Amino acid sequence: MVLPISMRLKGHKTFEHLIKYGLKHHGNTMIIRVVEAKPQLLRPLKRKFQSNTTKFAVSISKKVSKRAVVRNQIRRRLHHHLKNRLLNSTTNPTRWFLISLKPYSSNQDIQPLLEDCDKLLVKAGFFP
Numbered sequence: 001m002v003l004p005i006s007m008r009l010k011g012h013k014t015f016e017h018l019i020k021y022g023l024k025h026h027g028n029t030m031i032i033r034v035v036e037a038k039p040q041l042l043r044p045l046k047r048k049f050q051s052n053t054t055k056f057a058v059s060i061s062k063k064v065s066k067r068a069v070v071r072n073q074i075r076r077r078l079h080h081h082l083k084n085r086l087l088n089s090t091t092n093p094t095r096w097f098l099i100s101l102k103p104y105s106s107n108q109d110i111q112p113l114l115e116d117c118d119k120l121l122v123k124a125g126f127f128p
Contacts, residue, residue, distance in 0.1 A: 009057035027116040029105035037094040063103040
């Protein structure tokens with residue numbers, strides 16, 4: 001399962017804003033950047049309907065794995081995990097999150113990645 005479109009971040013302006021102004025939280029296998037949502041950076045059509053929701057983006061470079069199949073599998077599993085966390089969440093802060101995997105993270109099993117993701121989400125203030 002993939003994240004619904006309403007929970008995904010798209011557009012180069014949003015990524016530039018996250019990289020420039022986002023607070024970094026480092027884990028063993030990934031880095032999460034968090035910034036308060038700025039709906040004016042979204043495309044005009046998406047701005048009307050989805051300005052007050054939490055949004056995520058997952059970035060997996062070729063340094064993680066040269067094979068696109070492996071990168072896509074990791075991305076799908078992270079999207080599924082994030083979707084479950086968002087649906088079970090009682091708080092809904094209007095923040096944007098960018099998850100970037102570190103280069104050696106594809107050598108590990110998926111469970112340590114998901115646990116590290118949960119730890120960083122708590123650290124970033126997504127969960128109380």
